[in-house]
Amino acid sequence: MRCRAAFLAALLWAGQAAAQTDPAQAAEEAAQLLEQAALALSEADTARDRVRALTEIVRAYEAGLAATREGLRKAAIREAHLAAELRAREKEISQLLGTLQTIETASPPVLMLHPSGPLGTARAGMMLAEVTPGLNARALDLAKDLDEVRTLRQLQQGAADTLTEGLAGVHKARAELSEAIADRTDLPRRFTEDPIRTAILISSTETLTGFASGLSEIAGGEIAATEADVSTLKGQIGLPVQGVLLHRAGEADAAGISREGLILGTRPRALVVSPTAATIRYRGPLLDLGNVVILEPQPDLLFVFSGLQEVFGEPGQVVPAGSPVGLMPGSSPEIGAILSTSGDGTGTDRTETLYIEVREGGSPVDPETWFRTDKDG
Structure with missing residues (x-):
């Protein structure tokens, strides 16, 4: 429960950081998110459901790293804007500083005397009284801008350590998650896969449709019936990966190819989870789709995820909603690469793609009839 509470708090911080207009505050809250994930990771060994705890921790790390990147991007943009503004006002700033220095260093008698006598002295004093507050206000604005530049530079200098720790933490959490999944023995099974029948089915089919229609053939015996029903979630199911x-x-892609499913851009090594409770009907390489996971949330409904590098679980297992089913390909970027592109913001770090297809009654349907795609996953 402590790990779960930490994760929920972390996600709250992630939302706050993303909504902040102040880049320094956004980056600081992202750092807090990574620290909370690290604390939760240290407590994961004592969690009753270690797989669930580690899954939440990995996703917290992913959210924290994303928020850190965004905070750095905003910081770099803001610093560049301030630097350009200060350069453009360089002459004005020099004059302002010179005027303020003159006022501060001039002795009181000189300031109070005027060649035209008492009346001129009074008028000069009135003018000085009117001008001085404006000069002070401009000086305060300048000091604030300079202080913000210093803060942003310190933030970016300290970002390397934060990112290094965060990347190391998510790497460790993923490794521990893989081990915990391999050790898991508490999941119910609807069937046991027959590897020979699976190999025969794969070799005899040339399309996803043909493979999906023959899934019942890979079981070593009868597939237990289920009354699972997720129809009330139709159109509201969250995406299985942050992307x-x-x-x-x-829609046609850059090569002019259109598909019956949707394509998500993800970061390297992003965690893919089961969006609902479901039976794993198949997992492994298939045709030219790479590693594939086929989930059955309810009878005659299949969720197909392809393009993964690692797949978790065993065919026949019934997994709870949010259970990890795989990791995306790629490798985490080096710190220098992250820092050098922190001002990008174009989504070029989403280098991997997950293909999602939904099949009802043996035929593909628009995934958006089931999945909510109005915001990033």
């Missing part, structure tokens, strides 16, 4: 929607069903 951005690149192509909807039927």
